[in-house]
Amino acid sequence: MSTAANRRRPATIHDVAREAGVSRGTVSRVLNGGHYVSPTAKAAVDAAIRRTGYVVNRHARSLITGKSDSVAFLLTEPQERFFEDPNFNVLLRACTQALAAQDIPLLLMIAGTEDERRRNLRYIEAGHVDGVLLVSSHSGDPVVTRLHEAGVPVVACGKPLGQTAKIGYVAADDRDGARDMVRHLYETGRRRIATVTGPLDTPGGVERLAGYRETLAEYGLPADEALIVQGDYSRAGGESAAARLLESAPDMDAVFVASDLMAQGVLDTLDRAGRRVPEDIAVGGFDDSPAALSSRPPLTTIRQPWDRISTEMVRTLLARIAGEEPAAVILPTELVRRAST
Amino acid sequence: MSTAANRRRPATIHDVAREAGVSRGTVSRVLNGGHYVSPTAKAAVDAAIRRTGYVVNRHARSLITGKSDSVAFLLTEPQERFFEDPNFNVLLRACTQALAAQDIPLLLMIAGTEDERRRNLRYIEAGHVDGVLLVSSHSGDPVVTRLHEAGVPVVACGKPLGQTAKIGYVAADDRDGARDMVRHLYETGRRRIATVTGPLDTPGGVERLAGYRETLAEYGLPADEALIVQGDYSRAGGESAAARLLESAPDMDAVFVASDLMAQGVLDTLDRAGRRVPEDIAVGGFDDSPAALSSRPPLTTIRQPWDRISTEMVRTLLARIAGEEPAAVILPTELVRRAST
C-alpha cells in the first residue's frame, strides 16, 4: 500500500472562495497583493485560507501568467572545477537562500557536456524559468550569447569575457584587490614581486594581472616578464608555476598568487626548495577560501564578498526580470593579513 | 528597450498539430511515447515539432497530470556544515546530472532556519515536486516525519535515525568500511587502536563506531573506552579529539578517524606533539575526500562510492514516485591505501 495514497486532494481557490463566501476573483486579488479588496473580505479570505490549508497551484498560475516564478542557476564548466571551489559553494548556498526569501525556487543546472548544454538551453529557452544566474568562467561562452538572443534575463557571476552582448553581471573588484595585495607586499619591503596568474581567458585572471602590472608601474618597479607565469587555479598548477618562477626569477622576494588553491601549491614548492615563508619570500593569495586558513603558514589573501555577490546577483536578476536594463555591479574586496607576508 | 521583447510567442501543441495535419490528440500521443500512433502520423508530427521548435509547456501538462516532473534536493542542516563537505558536492552534482538525464529538473532547497523549513515544507507539501532527495544527518529530524505523513516520496542519503516511519534510503556500508580499516590497521601490526568517532546522532557516526568495536572484538583486543573519543566531523574537532586521546591513551599506535577532515586535525595535533605518522602512529580516515590527498602524509582512507550513491538515490526515488515501495540500498566501500598507515 503506497503511502502516497493518503494524499488528499488539495484545496483550490474555489474551495477557499466558497469557504469565505466570496468569489474566485476576490480570493485571487487577496493572493496578489490585496488591492481593491475590502478589509472584511480580506479577513474572511485569510481565515478561509488558513482553515483549508490552501496553497496556490503554481502550474495553473504560470500557465496563464506565462511566468514560472523560478530561476535557474546555470553552471557551464567543462569539468567539475567549480564544485571543488569553496567559493562556488558559498555562491550557490547564498543564492538559494536569497531566492527562497522571495519564495522563488532555484533550479540547479549543470552544462558540462554538449548534451547537457543542449538540454538545459532547450529548457530555459522554452521559458520554463524566468531568469538565469550564470556561472561561466571561460571566454566566449556560446551559452551566454544563446541566452541573450533568446531574450532570457541573465546575470553573470564575473564579467563575461569576449561578449559583444550586453549582459548584466556582478563581480568582485579583482583589479583593485590585486592592487591592494601588491601594494601590501611593496609596503612590507618587497621589491622583486612575482605573480602566478589565473587562466587568462577568465575575468579574474585578466583583471588580477592588470592590477599587478598597474601597481608595479605605480611604484616605478620594472615590468619584468620573468616574474609572471600563468597558472590554472589548481593546486598542482600552483606547484609547477612556482617551480618555473624559481627558474626564471630566483631572486624574487614575493609572489602574488591569483588564488588560494594555487598559493597552497606554491607554498609546497617553495618549501621543497628550502625557501622560508615569509622570511625569504612572501606569498599572497586571493579568495580567502578555507585553504587560506589551513595552509602553512596561513595565507595573507584577498577576501571576495561572496555573500554580497550572491545577494546582488539575485537582486539584479529580479530587477532584470521586472524589466530593468542590465547593469554591472562591482563589489569591493578586502585584504586579510595573515602569516605568509 | 528590453531585449526580452524579441521573445516570440512559443509554438503550442495546436501549431504543431496544424503543421503536421493531425489533431492535438495525436501530437500529444507522440509526445508521450508514441503508442497508438501510425508511423506516418508520427513522422509528420516529429517533422512539425522540428520545424516549429515546439517545446512542451510543462505548466499546462502539470496542471492536468498533477505531477510536476521535478524533484527537490532538500538539505536540513542547521548550519552550513554540508556545504563545506566535499562529499556533499559530489552528491549534489551527481544527483543533478542523473536527474537531468531523465529531463527532470532539480530544485535546491536549504532548510537551515525554522523559517526556511516552514517555507520549503509548504512548497513540497503543496505537491510542487514529485519527490524529495533528502540530506539530513541528525537524529529525529521532524522534516522526515512531515514529508512521510504528507505522502511525498522521499529517499534519504544515509539511514534516517530515530524514525519510526519507513523511509527509503541509500547509504554506504559504513560499518563494513570501518571494519576494513580497523582490520587493515591490525594487519599492519597495530594493537592499540584508538578511534575518533563522528557525532553519535548521525548514522555514519554510529555505524563506524560499531564496526570499530566489532573488529576489535573479533581480534580479541580489549574494549578500552579510553581509546574512544567523540568528534564532530570538523577539522578543529579532530585536533581537540586527538589531544584528548594523547591524554587518555598515550600508548596508542593507531587511530581510526571517522572522517578525513577530522583526520587532518588529528595529523596536526600529532605533528605538534612530535608523533611521527606512520612510524609512531598510524592514522586512518574515512571518505576519501580531497583532504585525504592533500594532507601530509596522504591519508589511508575508506572511499565512499558517492557517484553510485547519487545515481541510486535518483533511481530509487523515481521508482518510489512510480509507486514502488521504499527500499534501503547499501553500497560497498573501498579501502584506499596511502602513506599514513
Next chain:
DNA sequence: CATGCATCTGTGAGCGTTCACAGTAGAGAA
C-alpha cells in the same frame, strides 16, 4: 455478412489560475 478486436484518430471537457470586463454600491459634486 455480421461480429469482434486491435489499431489509430479527433473532439470536448477540464485541470486551477488570472485577467478583462461588467456591474454594484456609496460618497460627493453639480
Next chain:
DNA sequence: TTCTCTACTGTGAACGCTCACAGATGCATG
C-alpha cells in the same frame, strides 16, 4: 435629484495541455 468617481465584487474566457471517449478503419473470425 442626477451624475461622476472610486472602491469593491463577480463572471466568463482564456492559458496549453492530457485524458476519456467516441468513431473510424482494417482484418480475422464466427
